[in-house]
Amino acid sequence: MARHSCCAKQKLRKGLWSPEEDEKLYNYITRFGVGCWSSVPKLAGLQRCGKSCRLRWINYLRPDLKRGMFSQEEEDLIIHLHKILGNRWAQIASQLPGRTDNEIKNFWNSCLKKKLMKQGIDPQTHQPIISQSQNFGSNNNNNNNNYYEQQQFKTPTITQTIFQEVPENNTTSPLKTHLPFAVSYQSLLRDIINPNQYLQTSMSVSELPSLENLERENCGILSSECFSQSIMFSAESKECSTSSSNTVINNNSSINSNSNNIAAFPWENSDDHSKYELGFFEQAGNYGMIKIEGSSSWGEEQLKSISLSDDLTAAADDGSFDVFLQHM
DNA sequence: AAATAGCGCAACCGCGCGATA
DNA sequence: ATATCGCGCGGTTGCGCTATT
Numbered sequence: 001m002a003r004h005s006c007c008a009k010q011k012l013r014k015g016l017w018s019p020e021e022d023e024k025l026y027n028y029i030t031r032f033g034v035g036c037w038s039s040v041p042k043l044a045g046l047q048r049c050g051k052s053c054r055l056r057w058i059n060y061l062r063p064d065l066k067r068g069m070f071s072q073e074e075e076d077l078i079i080h081l082h083k084i085l086g087n088r089w090a091q092i093a094s095q096l097p098g099r100t101d102n103e104i105k106n107f108w109n110s111c112l113k114k115k116l117m118k119q120g121i122d123p124q125t126h127q128p129i130i131s132q133s134q135n136f137g138s139n140n141n142n143n144n145n146n147y148y149e150q151q152q153f154k155t156p157t158i159t160q161t162i163f164q165e166v167p168e169n170n171t172t173s174p175l176k177t178h179l180p181f182a183v184s185y186q187s188l189l190r191d192i193i194n195p196n197q198y199l200q201t202s203m204s205v206s207e208l209p210s211l212e213n214l215e216r217e218n219c220g221i222l223s224s225e226c227f228s229q230s231i232m233f234s235a236e237s238k239e240c241s242t243s244s245s246n247t248v249i250n251n252n253s254s255i256n257s258n259s260n261n262i263a264a265f266p267w268e269n270s271d272d273h274s275k276y277e278l279g280f281f282e283q284a285g286n287y288g289m290i291k292i293e294g295s296s297s298w299g300e301e302q303l304k305s306i307s308l309s310d311d312l313t314a315a316a317d318d319g320s321f322d323v324f325l326q327h328m
Numbered sequence: 329a330a331a332t333a334g335c336g337c338a339a340c341c342g343c344g345c346g347a348t349a
Numbered sequence: 350a351t352a353t354c355g356c357g358c359g360g361t362t363g364c365g366c367t368a369t370t
Contacts, residue, residue, distance in 0.1 A: 014340075016364080038355060054356075055339065090358060101358075102338075110336055 013047045017056055021046055025053055026061050059100045066098025070107055078104060079112060083126040 013021075028044035034057070037050035046053060070078070074096055081092045089101035089108075096104065113123040122129050 016338075036355080050355080051341095051357095052339075058357095059338070087359065105359075106337055 012041075012049050012052075014052070017060075021048070022056070022061060025056060029057055029061070030063075055102075059102045064098055065100070070099075074099070075112065078108065079116070079126075082108065082112075082123075086124075 017025075024044050024046055025040070028040065032043070037054040040046070040050055040053045041048045044053070048056075077096065078092060081095060085091050087105075089105045093099050093101040093104050108123075116123045116126075117129075120129050121127070
């Protein structure tokens with residue numbers, strides 16, 4: 001059943017907002033806060049629908065908006081996040097403080113897409129456009145303007161693991177309850193690494209780091225300077241064959257595209273890979289930690305302590321997944 | 329100077345989802 | 350169990366500015 005437009009039923013204003021309307025909305029929200037948007041227009045004295053008010057506030061009036069040109073760091077981050085998340089603008093925007101999903105979407109469509117295409121990169125797949133890249137020919141080979149060439153040292157690379165095979169009688173697996181996280185990490189790797197390579201990957205446990213807990217208050221969003229930790233992952237797929245090659249993502253070469261170590265995690269429900277949480281890597285003592293920005297899909301208890309070693313130790317026994325944290 | 333093409337951006341639209349009656 | 354409502358999201362549209370002819 002087609003729904004009527006929220007503005008069509010009543011005689012509500014549409015189009016550009018006047019300064020007076022902005023003022024009314026701004027004054028109302030700053031005074032009473034964001035609550036039920038459908039009641040905002042009436043209470044603020046506006047001839048608009050709630051949806052329109054919400055959009056105007058989020059995209060324009062919010063005081064924490066950054067505005068202005070995107071920095072090179074922001075640009076790199078958007079490209080990297082888009083590679084992982086696709087057109088999930090809201091998720092991408094959540095990692096760029098002061099930027100809105102609409103702003104990023106517009107920036108992508110008007111600038112970044114063209115920039116990548118100019119460099120012979122398909123903006124949807126982030127893979128080189130083979131036929132076109134040949135056409136770009138000598139220009140492309142000789143210049144260093146290609147984002148992926150510039151970022152070469154930062155893009156995910158897969159090398160042979162240094163880890164040993166797990167002894168058959170390994171019984172270390174204290175935390176089965178964290179399995180959902182392990183499943184998430186497994187999915188993370190599948191999405192970030194070349195999927196085919198992932199499925200051929202088997203892994204082993206050589207060492208299980210001691211467990212460390214982080215307090216909830218330490219799990220907030222961190223400044224970019226914090227994320228220079230080197231983290232090594234090693235993954236095993238249940239459905240894989242008996243291949244014994246191991247995989248390491250070395251975060252020195254890195255999952256991320258700039259100084260923020262950011263990774264995407266499919267939601268806890270491992271069947272649904274269409275929704276992601278974004279997490280940060282950080283060093284904690286001798287071990288790396290993953291910190292997840294809190295949101296609805298992560299319970300308070302889960303946020304209190306998300307330790308790679310905990311979660312993945314749990315998965316080790318299950319035979320599905322392991323992560324190793326590199327000592328610095 | 330006028331016409332028009334191109335571009336960036338703000339805002340709208342329709343859909344899906346979760347909450348609630 | 351179903352209908353309705355509100356919200357959030359991604360896609361799309363169209364306005365206004367600037368560059369080009």
